[in-house]
Amino acid sequence: xxxxxxxxxxxxxxxxxxxxxxxxxxxxxxxxxxxxxxxxxxxxxxxxxxxxxxxxxxxxxxxxxxxxxxxxxxxxxxxxxxxxxxxxxxxxxxxxxxxxxxxxxxxxxxxxxxxxxxxxxxxxxxxxxxxxxxxxxxxxxxxxxxxxxxxxxxxxxxxxxxxxxxxxxxxxxxxxxxxxxxxxxxxxxxxxxxxxxxxxxxxxxxxxxxxxxxxxxxxxxxxxxxxxxxxxxxxxxxxxxxxxxxxxxxxxxxxxxxxxxxxxxxxxxxxxxxxxxxxxxxxxxxxxxxxxxxxxxxxxxxxxxxxxxxxxxxxxxxxxxxxxxxxxxxxxxxxxxxxxxxxxxxxxxxxxxxxxxxxxxxxxxxxxxxxxxxxxxxxxxxxxxxxxxxxxxxxxxxxxxxxxxxxxxxxxxxxxxxxxxxxxxxxxxxxxxxxxxxxxxxxxxxxxxxxxx
Numbered sequence: 001x002x003x004x005x006x007x008x009x010x011x012x013x014x015x016x017x018x019x020x021x022x023x024x025x026x027x028x029x030x031x032x033x034x035x036x037x038x039x040x041x042x043x044x045x046x047x048x049x050x051x052x053x054x055x056x057x058x059x060x061x062x063x064x065x066x067x068x069x070x071x072x073x074x075x076x077x078x079x080x081x082x083x084x085x086x087x088x089x090x091x092x093x094x095x096x097x098x099x100x101x102x103x104x105x106x107x108x109x110x111x112x113x114x115x116x117x118x119x120x121x122x123x124x125x126x127x128x129x130x131x132x133x134x135x136x137x138x139x140x141x142x143x144x145x146x147x148x149x150x151x152x153x154x155x156x157x158x159x160x161x162x163x164x165x166x167x168x169x170x171x172x173x174x175x176x177x178x179x180x181x182x183x184x185x186x187x188x189x190x191x192x193x194x195x196x197x198x199x200x201x202x203x204x205x206x207x208x209x210x211x212x213x214x215x216x217x218x219x220x221x222x223x224x225x226x227x228x229x230x231x232x233x234x235x236x237x238x239x240x241x242x243x244x245x246x247x248x249x250x251x252x253x254x255x256x257x258x259x260x261x262x263x264x265x266x267x268x269x270x271x272x273x274x275x276x277x278x279x280x281x282x283x284x285x286x287x288x289x290x291x292x293x294x295x296x297x298x299x300x301x302x303x304x305x306x307x308x309x310x311x312x313x314x315x316x317x318x319x320x321x322x323x324x325x326x327x328x329x330x331x332x333x334x335x336x337x338x339x340x341x342x343x344x345x346x347x348x349x350x351x352x353x354x355x356x357x358x359x360x361x362x363x364x365x366x367x368x369x370x371x372x373x374x375x376x377x378x379x380x381x382x383x384x385x386x387x388x389x390x391x392x393x394x395x396x397x398x399x400x401x402x403x404x405x406x407x408x409x410x411x412x413x414x415x416x417x418x419x420x421x422x423x424x425x426x427x428x429x430x431x432x433x434x435x436x437x438x439x440x441x442x443x444x445x446x447x448x449x450x451x452x453x
Contacts, residue, residue, distance in 0.1 A: 071338045166423060172263040
């Protein structure tokens with residue numbers, strides 16, 4: 001009996017039965033006041049919890065009315081704009097400093113930061129033969145699956161794997177924060193070797209380097225990178241580190257943690273959420289969309305031609321025919337995404353250093369034109385602007401990161417936020433999260449099998 005790789009006609013027929021009997025009429029969501037996606041028609045989310053870790057501001061109260069405003073993001077009450085400007089202007093990498101802030105609720109002193117860096121460096125090692133026995137022996141074309149499998153396998157090496165005391169969960173989280181870059185990059189090298197027949201090499205992280213520097217060191221054959229490259233990657237990691245408690249993967253972290261299960265299972269579940277193209281894979285869609293635009297638009301400086309092609313994308317006549325201009329719009333932000341605005345400052349510098357100014361100019365043009373096109377062609381309840389995914393894929397391509405590592409880069413950053421939210425859930429709540437669903441199926445009588453048609 002062989003392992004089936006495609007649906008058989010019999011399985012497709014069963015799927016048809018499932019589709020026929022599982023559909024729910026859209027009007028029933030309105031009838032029962034159920035928020036699809038847990039958001040109302042104005043994009044306001046259903047309140048499912050409280051958090052001190054990060055806060056998103058997209059509206060202001062003016063004369064008793066809620067009015068969209070330029071987006072702001074706060075980590076533990078500190079504006080991310082001030083945070084990034086602070087460590088950048090003072091000549092530091094920010095990943096470790098921001099991780100400390102998010103995990104422990106305050107900015108570290110110089111001594112506290114040095115100690116925290118040492119703790120992370122000490123945790124940055126994998127069990128003996130783990131790379132050979134786990135990562136190399138079952139390479140996958142999907143790095144998020146590789147990452148999740150590695151995380152679940154680490155459970156077996158942990159003698160205190162099921163201990164959910166805060167001290168032990170802190171140990172586990174700091175270890176995972178430390179090794180995520182290794183698991184991701186090594187997983188890619190295994191894939192690149194076994195699937196693409198490329199050279200295989202493993203570079204150990206340097207305990208003296210920052211997380212961003214070590215990622216580039218481990219990824220590149222010659223281990224070389226520029227200061228600007230490392231700084232821009234560091235900024236990217238900081239901006240992706242957390243984003244409120246309501247995003248899909250962080251909410252998953254709270255839900256799974258509330259069941260009392262182990263850290264490895266929680267993080268694997270969050271990885272499964274982030275893997276989804278509606279969550280962590282959006283920047284890949286942006287990169288592919290731009291490849292399509294450059295291929296099909298003859299003059300990249302002609303605003304009229306570019307705008308007409310954006311309309312074709314929106315009308316499902318071009319690119320993937322989904323009718324979406326990727327990298328625009330957000331569940332919360334309308335006027336602007338603060339992460340995108342911060343990112344853009346560094347994107348321009350990197351583009352100039354990489355001699356890719358023409359591409360940057362095209363991105364800037366589309367950042368300006370796309371909201372106009374969307375506003376003209378679609379009825380939208382709020383404004384639309386570029387989100388952080390719009391520029392992140394371009395940055396990763398300039399850093400020569402392979403497409404397979406785009407979403408893992410998100411995970412390398414977001415594991416910090418997941419860790420903080422897991423501990424927040426364990427410290428404050430002892431109830432399992434169990435939302436209510438309304439059953440709408442009509443009752444039916446049981447029939448003996450001989451009477452069923």
